[in-house]
Amino acid sequence: MLIITEGYPIKFIQTHPVKDNSCHLKSYVFKFFSTNLKLHYIVRAEYHKYDFFAIKFYAKKDRGSDRKYFNILNKGDVANILVTCAKVIPLILQKFPNASFGFIGSRTIDINSNKIESYTNNQRYRIYKHHLPQLIGLETFQHISYQTASSYGLINKNIEDISKHESLIKAMIINTYNDILEID
Structure with missing residues (x-):
């Protein structure tokens, strides 16, 4: 399926500092409204x-929920939401021209249908793997897929040694997020 939507307007809200001595330094927070x-x-x-x-x-x-990243709405607005989330990338690149990005496909936990999805090769990951190359293109980033961790990476091609940079990022992610499965 080819995504032809333009998504929604997105607005920068604020930055949040992180003071936990991890490799996560701060968060840039944006918002948008799904009219659908x-x-x-x-x-x-x-x-x-x-x-x-x-x-x-x-x-x-869902902001107060421990499951905010797992909830599924089944309302058919995936394309608009994904396109809108991808709009963050060029905004970040303005300030960080060598930035790389990652998306982790959170598994679905739907108590209404009693569905608990596997961590590996889950639905959100398959959506990222299929649609991000189309949305982002192949010029700026090396696209890397990690099926066992349901993760998708975009390593900036401005980096001199992409393979080494990918290894550094993988090690940092595993050390920062203890609950992530091993990235192959």
Whole structure:
């Protein structure tokens, strides 16, 4: 499926400092409104060592939930939401021209349908893997897929040694996020 939507307007809100002595240094917070779902969304670009940003998003109504990244709405607005989240990338590149990015496909936990998805090769990961090359293109980033961790990486091609940079980012992510599965 080819994505032809333009997504929604996105607005920068603020930065949040992180003071936990990890490689996660601060978060850039954005918001948008899904006119199809009538829901506000929050997009977090979590800035880490090595100019790496983890892109995360959730419906604002779920902000207090431990499951905010796992909830599934089944409302059919995936393309608009993904396109809007991807709009953060050029905004970040203005300030960090060597930035690399990552998306982790959170597994679905849907208590209404009693569905708990596997961590590996989950639905959100498959959406990222299929659509991010189209949305982002191949000129600026080396696209790297990690099926076992349901993760998708965009390593900036401005980096001299992409393979070494990818290894540094992988090690940093594993050390920063103890709950992430091993990245192959």
